[in-house]
Amino acid sequence: MSTAITVPEDLWEGDNEGVITAWLVEEGSQVNQGDLVAEVMVEKAQYEIEAPAAGTLTITKQEDEVVAKGTTIASLDA
Amino acid sequence: MTTTSTTSSSRKLTIARAMAEATAHEMRKDPSVFVMGEDVGPLGGVFGNTRGLHDEFGSERVRDTPISETAFIGAAVGAASDGMRPIVELMFVDFFGVCMDAIYNMMAKNTYFAGGNVKVPMVLMTSTGGGYSDGGQHSQCLYATFAHLPGMKVVVPSNAYDAKGLMTAAIRDDNPVVFMYHKSLQGMGWLGTEKGATVATPEESYTVEIGKAAVARQGRDLTLVSLGAGVHHCLRAAKTLGEEGVDVEVVDLRSLVPLDRETVRASVAKTGRLIVVDEDYHSYGVSGEIIASVVEHDTTCLKAAPRRVAYPDIPIPFAPTMEQWALPNADKIVDAFHQMMSN
Missing domain, CATH: 3.40.50.970 (Thiamin diphosphate (ThDP)-binding fold, Pyr/PP domains)
Known part of the structure; x- marks a missing residue:
């Protein structure tokens, strides 16, 4: 089963776009639900993205790529 | 965290x-x-x-x-x-x-x-x-x-x-x-x-000894010595030079005091060529100290005069194009090596 990692709609206020500043887990590695996987920066503030499920990570939005709320940034295959 | x-x-x-x-x-x-x-x-x-x-x-x-x-x-x-x-x-x-x-x-x-x-x-x-x-x-x-x-x-x-x-x-x-x-x-x-x-990075606690440099990449033809952000410029330059067939070693100083001169000297003894990369100012700085640490110890190991890619002796410009012009980068390191080999 594949679960998308998306930017949560309530991660920051307003509809500004953000940028992925860091992936904190290697592509292809196994992560657990709730693991901190990435950081997104919006207007000089950083926000954390956690894994919504366990699985093997496939990154689709790399560091420095622009993201909005709801953007899929990776998938988890269990 | x-x-x-x-x-x-x-x-x-x-x-x-x-x-x-x-x-x-x-x-x-x-x-x-x-x-x-x-x-x-x-x-x-x-x-x-x-x-x-x-x-x-x-x-x-x-x-x-x-x-x-x-x-x-x-x-x-x-x-x-x-x-x-x-x-x-x-x-x-x-x-x-x-x-x-x-x-x-x-x-x-x-x-x-x-x-x-x-x-x-x-x-x-x-x-x-x-x-x-x-x-x-x-x-x-x-x-x-x-x-x-x-x-x-x-x-x-x-x-x-x-x-x-x-x-x-x-x-x-x-x-x-x-x-x-x-x-x-x-x-x-x-x-x-x-x-x-x-x-x-491990979750458990550990120490990295203060005063020990690291060899971030091993090579035989050229030693690049740097610290902090400069190490990453060196690794990029090493990759580019590798495509030209030049085998580059990168030394990450990690500590300035105490300074691990032994690791630098051992690397240059092996490669015979030294370029120091430093985002601090060119004169009276880390780059001069590293070169002195090698040549006051042994000049016979050198196949070429050492070089440095450092920040020019000017205040840091605010204008983006001027600041980027002044900063060390991988292209400048590659150029410095080419100049070293053409002399």
Whole structure:
């Protein structure tokens, strides 16, 4: 089963776009639900993205790529 | 850090998180460790390196200070001399001017003045470097300024693994340690993002010995010596030169005081060629010290005159094109090697 990692709609206020500043887990590695996987920066503030499920990570939005709320940034295959 | 943790064995950290994790670990273990500085509290540091600490340890042990570096660095020296282990932040190293008496007449010399009877176990952490157009009073490295003055250890990590281990070692050290972290390596997007600095970092506590360089890449034809962000420029240049068939070794100094001259000399003895890369100013600096450390020891190992790729002796320009022109980068390192071989 594949679960998308998306930017949560309530991660920051307003509809500004953000940028992925860091992936904190290697592509292809196994992560657990709730693991901190990435950081997104919006207007000089950083926000954390956690894994919504366990699985093997496939990154689709790399560091420095622009993201909005709801953007899929990776998938988890269990 | 903060409320979440990653349990995966492939967990990576930014340098900012690595510094905070090392600090939190030592604070849990040792009640004499505390943090002081501008915006280190609820904000978590403007460069992210105290994130989560205020939540866990509260306002007594993670203390926001007024904008008076003279006062709070002086207070840290007093606290350290009286048995505490303060970690104090000078937000931008460029601001050292106002508080240098506390740093180099008190922090660095009190142990000597007291005949060894007073220890000053404190960490002065401070941000370095530019590249994001913050002007000449927010963009310097000033590595050599601090490394030049006796009485302080000086460390400059290039990646999160070393940052965590060096921070733990710095907090446990009975001497004052200046922990200089480059803004572009912090994983804070607006300061430029150097992906190579965010690396696999163990959750458990460990130390990286202060005073030991690392060979970041092994090679036989050329030695590149650098520190902090410069290491990543060197690794890119090494890749480019590798495509030309040049086998490049990269030495990451990690510490300036003590300086691991042996690792540098051993590398140049093997390759015969040396280029030093430093984002600090060209003259009277780290690059000259490294070259002198090699040639005063042995000139016969050199196949070419050493070179340096350093910051020109000018104030840091604000204009983006002018600042980028002045900064060291991989292309300049490759060019320096080509010039070395054409002479």
